[in-house]
Amino acid sequence: MESTKKGGKLDKYTFSMHNARMSYAQQVHISSKVCFVQAYAKINLALDVLGRRTDGYHELATVMQTIDLHDTICLTATDDNRVHMICTTPELSNDENLAARAAYLVRERLACTQGVRIELYKRIPTTAGLGGGSSDAAAVLLALDQWWQLQLSPSDLLNMAASLGSDVPFFLIGGLALCEGRGERVTPLACYWPSSMRWLRLLKPAISVSTKAVFRNLPASDYTDGTHSRAASTALNASQIPDVNHLHNGLERGVLERYPEIAAAREDLLKAGARFVRLSGSGPTLFAPFAELARAFQVQQQLQAQGYEVYLSRAINPNAGSVCFF
Ligand code: C5P
Numbered sequence: 431m432e433s434t435k436k437g438g439k440l441d442k443y444t445f446s447m448h449n450a451r452m453s454y455a456q457q458v459h460i461s462s463k464v465c466f467v468q469a470y471a472k473i474n475l476a477l478d479v480l481g482r483r484t485d486g487y488h489e490l491a492t493v494m495q496t497i498d499l500h501d502t503i504c505l506t507a508t509d510d511n512r513v514h515m516i517c518t519t520p521e522l523s524n525d526e527n528l529a530a531r532a533a534y535l536v537r538e539r540l541a542c543t544q545g546v547r548i549e550l551y552k553r554i555p556t557t558a559g560l561g562g563g564s565s566d567a568a569a570v571l572l573a574l575d576q577w578w579q580l581q582l583s584p585s586d587l588l589n590m591a592a593s594l595g596s597d598v599p600f601f602l603i604g605g606l607a608l609c610e611g612r613g614e615r616v617t618p619l620a621c622y623w624p625s626s627m628r629w630l631r632l633l634k635p636a637i638s639v640s641t642k643a644v645f646r647n648l649p650a651s652d653y654t655d656g657t658h659s660r661a662a663s664t665a666l667n668a669s670q671i672p673d674v675n676h677l678h679n680g681l682e683r684g685v686l687e688r689y690p691e692i693a694a695a696r697e698d699l700l701k702a703g704a705r706f707v708r709l710s711g712s713g714p715t716l717f718a719p720f721a722e723l724a725r726a727f728q729v730q731q732q733l734q735a736q737g738y739e740v741y742l743s744r745a746i747n748p749n750a751g752s753v754c755f756f
Contacts, residue, residue, distance in 0.1 A: 571590055
């Protein structure tokens with residue numbers, strides 16, 4: 431990290447009332463009291479589980495795309511040297527929230543005591559397979575880097591993101607990407623999204639699924655060699671529609687078998703008119719692409735009448751970390 435170099439620069443403009451060692455980090459330069467950032471959800475277009483690793487994680491190859499369903503985060507500078515986490519989902523208003531952990535991590539790495547209040551307006555359903563918590567954490571890392579003018583290097587940000595969760599590095603970049611390893615090796619793909627998938631109908635069954643349990647219960651017979659994600663990536667990179675057989679999720683079979691509610695929701699989506707339905711990540715959220723809004727909307731009305739929690743979204747390539755200051 432470049433803290434020593436910038437420490438000198440910033441120390442010229444700030445002074446400490448204390449005897450403590452003064453680093454640039456303890457005296458972060460904040461030009462504004464408030465900053466807003468949006469955190470987008472993702473879907474997995476393809477997901478291969480290659481096998482179990484010695485560290486307990488699984489080796490993956492997955493194609494992820496950010497979608498316009500998003501949380502909104504407001505960061506406010508405080509004078510009390512603390513991190514306060516306030517979330518519209520009350521059970522997430524605590525220091526375990528990945529967004530709070532991201533702020534603690536930045537402060538710890540840079541020996542920084544700047545206080546911050548994190549207000550999180552949650553729209554992305556939680557433990558849904560849509561990466562909401564990971565996206566919130568990446569958004570906080572990117573926002574603090576810009577807002578506190580930390581100029582963290584890409585590898586600093588990547589290491590911090592990977593230490594918070596396997597999906598967090600993807601959200602530093604967003605858009606369409608092939609993610610490998612534990613998920614932290616992110617290769618951005620050309621911004622191409624098939625018009626046949628213009629509208630994404632999401633259905634979140636009313637159950638929670640533990641990612642840990644899904645991976646733990648995955649039999650080796652569901653492992654694949656990465657062919658699906660690589661083929662989907664190659665096609666998309668060449669602005670071609672991937673073969674539907676490659677839009678494969680290696681976690682789906684086991685999840686549908688273990689959770690009949692998700693299998694029933696999948697059937698209802700198909701009955702309502704979806705031609706193609708996939709699980710996102712470890713679920714429980716299912717997505718169905720549509721070329722036309724009218725058709726997607728018709729399906730929504732039918733599913734809502736059946737009492738399902740549904741969302742209409744689309745692929746989006748946000749400027750990762752586009753932060754708004756006040
Ligand atoms: O990295 P993260 O904390 O998001 O992962 C949640 C859980 O999912 C891990 O504790 C692990 O059990 C499982 N996982 C895995 N292999 C991956 C990613 C996640 O086994 N590549």
